[in-house]
Amino acid sequence: MTIYICKSLISLSLKNSSHPNKTPISLLSLLFFSSSPKPPIAVADYLIDRHKFSAETAWKVSSFVKYLKRPEETDSILSFLKESGFSDTHLEHVIKVAPYVLSANLEHTIKPKFKFFLDLGFSSSDVVKFVLSNPSVLNRSVDNQLGPSILALKSVLGWNMDDVSRVLKKSGFGRILNHDLAKTLIPNIEFLKSCGISLSQITRSICYYPRFFLFKPTRIRECVKIVDEMGFNRECKTFLHAIQVISRMSKETWELKLDVFKSLGFSEDDILSVFRRQPMVFAVSERKIKEITQLFLSTGKFDISLVVKNPDLLILSVENRLKPRLRVMEVLERRNLLLKKPSMMTVFQMTDKKFLEKYVIPYSDEVGELFVVEKASLTAEICANT
Structure with a gap:
């Protein structure tokens, strides 16, 4: 075949050369353009x-x-x-x-x-x-991967397409679609429903922590067993949160958290009580657990029982909420400006706006510099509307 092509090109070249009005064709260029790709x-x-x-x-x-x-x-x-x-x-x-x-x-x-x-x-x-x-x-294939995943979500959760779209956005724009949902998410949902967890709670959880539902079903079952052994009531809303917290912790990390609590003076019963009340505390860093607990103990007015009864304290911001509000309340108490001493949890759980309206603006001369400076824009807004 190659010899035939070469003979043909040579013949074509000779024919062109016999016609004076035609531009001769280079044999080399013909070979290049005919057989060589770019x-x-x-x-x-x-x-x-x-x-x-x-x-x-x-x-x-x-x-x-x-x-x-x-x-x-x-x-x-x-x-x-x-x-x-x-x-x-x-x-x-x-x-x-x-x-x-x-x-x-x-x-x-x-x-x-x-x-x-x-x-x-x-x-x-x-x-x-x-x-x-x-x-x-x-x-990823639309027909073999993405499409079936969407249909799987609809079949298990009963959502319409608008709901599916909304969940995909909230779950990191659909990273869950990278997984085989038939082997992970779907059996995990069915198992959690069998544990008594409501579909509405599962749905909300998928939005905020979809990765949990992509664990192997054996891992989810292990976590449920651990939480059950801690004495959790399956009808409690914190049951699912507890499973999720356990699922993302290694045994070494769990032991480290326990050691931190024990070093601060918590008993084993105290630690278990904290976890039952607010499982998400165990997702907080060891440094923050220490800092917040020591902050309250250093006042001389509180002991470990404050944190045991109110573990949500360990989730709040130290610099933006706990420290400023503690300083404000200390000044108001020292100067006898409070007619009735409020619950500390009520004080810490208030929105910034509510706290400013109730404990800062009425006493701005006494505590303004302690708190208002950090919240200047919000204070100005409140004052403008009063």
């Missing part, structure tokens, strides 16, 4: 020269994809993403995380994902956020 383009040069990517991004991407065989198709992909609302910075992020996008098929791989999410009720800006938070979604 040379591939180095990805780093392509991204920097043609699309003005940063050198850092270009070289990082080139470590995964070195050459482009069809740069014009890559141009189409990047143009489509820009037209869909992606900025230059967005594009760099997507390509850095998912370099395979450069050689994807625009019509069969990229565009169907956008249509899928737009049909679900996402806006164009939602889709941009979705892809930015989870670029790997561009590599």
Whole structure:
């Protein structure tokens, strides 16, 4: 075949040379254009020269994809993403995380994902956020992965498409779709329902902590067993929170939390009481547990029982809530400005606006500098409306 082609090219070249009005055809050029494809383009040069990517991004991407065989198709992909609302910075992020996008098929791989999410009720800006938070979604099949996952959610939870769209947004723009829901989320939901946890609580939890439902079912069952052994009432609203807290802690981390509480003077019964009342305390850092407990003990007015009875204290901000309010209340008590001593938990759980109205603005001469400076804008707003 090769010999035949060569003979044909030579014959064509000789014929052209016999006609003075025709430009001779180079045998070498004929061979080149007939048999040699365009040379591939180095990805780093392509991204920097043609699309003005940063050198850092270009070289990082080139470590995964070195050459482009069809740069014009890559141009189409990047143009489509820009037209869909992606900025230059967005594009760099997507390509850095998912370099395979450069050689994807625009019509069969990229565009169907956008249509899928737009049909679900996402806006164009939602889709941009979705892809930015989870670029790997561009590599997932609509028919075999994304679509079945949505149908699975609907079948188990009974949501309409608007509800599914809302949950996907609240759960980090759909990271749960990266998993096989038939093997994780669905059996976990069914098991938790069998434990007496309401569907409405499960639904809310999926919005705020979807990763919990993606654990292997055996892990969820282990956590339920641990919480049951602690004496939790399954009908209590904190039951699910307790399971979630346990699920994200290793045995070593759990032991470390226990040691911190014991070092502060908590008994084992105290620790168990704290966990039962507010499981999320065990998600707080050891440093914060120490700082807040020692803050109250240092006043000389409170002991461990304050925290045991009110574990929500360990979740509040030290600098923005606990310390300023403690200082204000100490001054008001010392100067006998309070007709009735309020519950400390009531004081700490108030909104900033309510606290300012009740304990700061009426006594601004005495305590203004302790608190109002930090909340100046809010105080000005309240004063303007009174």
